[in-house]
Amino acid sequence: MAVSDPILSRDAVAGRDGVAGAGYAIEVRHLFKNFGQQVVLRDVSLAQRRGEVVCLIGASGCGKSTLLRCINGLEQPTSGTVLINGLDLASPKTNIDAVRSRVGMVFQSFNLFQHLSVLDNVSIALRHVRKLPRAQAEEIARKKLAQVGLTGKERSRPAQLSGGQQQRVAIARSLAMDPEIMLFDEATSALDPELVKGILAIMRELAESGMTMVVVTHEMRFAREVSDRVCFLDKGVIVEEGSPARIFDDPQSTRLRNFLAQVL
């Protein structure tokens, strides 16, 4: 991937947002989330620097995906604060749609727009959110599709593609918006084993290009090799966090040891 791509370079990001340099890209403070009676997240706090890659690991239902959705405001916290580049998502002054347009999200089941071609999937938000003319939007879309290795599939429908190809389109769709932060919600969990590698390679390249990323994953090798920091969640609480070496080689809690014993 072209690191020199101005859209991905960190200078472009800093230039876009004056506040950004100093604070955290993502700051989560004392986040609680209930679904009815059920407490899904319990006093979760997390601060993530620009360019940092954080992996969230933990058993299914531990609250990882909910935390991710709170970070881009797709889910409203029951209490607590989420700041993106210092902007409080709950503040009435914050334009949540504008924030989301700079926070890419890749879903487990791709969530491509089924009625649109691959090219339209990637360019529709450029046209209607960024208000770019069609030609310019499609040019960017083609570039992003090439970046994820999907040249020649522009006119296909999502249903005509394999899972791996669909996930590449979904990544291109997010990258097209020139995101400052990328969120990955078990991006490889729905893929056949032989397709996982390609997606992980794209994610790895993104991480190396300096993208700020939060990655919910069951791929422990990816977490160990790519992330700067790993957070282990259990029952809605961050039980342990630290460098990959700390988490995987020197787990402190019984809960993390049990979890690692099951997945490694």
Next chain:
Amino acid sequence: MTGLNNLIRTFFDLEEMVNVFPTLITVGLRNTLVLAVFAMLFAVVFGLLLSLLLVSRNIAVRAPAFLYVDVFRGLPAILTIYLVGQGLPIAGIAPFGRSPYPYAVVAIGIIQAAYLGEIFRSGIQSLDRSQMLAARSVGMTHHQAMWLIIVPQAVRNVLPATMNQFIIIVKETSLVYLLGLFPLQRELFSIAQDHAANTGNLSSLVAAGIIYCIITVPLTHLVNYVDKRLREGPKLVAAETAEA
């Protein structure tokens, strides 16, 4: 044998059919289609807006919409058409002047909007929530996500049910005769009925019925074809991939 002859003469008198046929086509068919097309347009636009109210998270918006649907699906069409078409001008509300057509279009439109609103609502709610999440995740507003992502897919999913409703609209236009028509305003049914009343022979009504069928039966088969195509989508898609 006289029984059978009577039957044929009453319903299938070729001479009567031929007599009424030119008027049926030049006046009746044209007027029926004009009424049907405008009523469809009205019903689709209004029904779509209604469906957006029906899926609103705000109960104060949703409740009146559901009441509307309940009422206009609950009333016989003939009653609504009479109330709107005869009633409004009598009550001094006559924005369209004296022609019964706009009133008929509005009356059929508001009835069918109730059905279409409910059909579109089911289409919207049958879509996975993930489509909305994905649309919002790239920065679309709720409004943009609805119009660019949700509604186009919902409409596609309910196309067969929508086309069934179009068939019903074509047939319902016949009720406009209730509102009183000048000769050139008559549509298929009223021309046939007038002719039958004048001649004492019902063959003109059978002729009109044949023309209705010529419009509606192909539509029915088109519905089945579209339905099948939508359901067998993946197979078709595979064929396209092979070509590419």
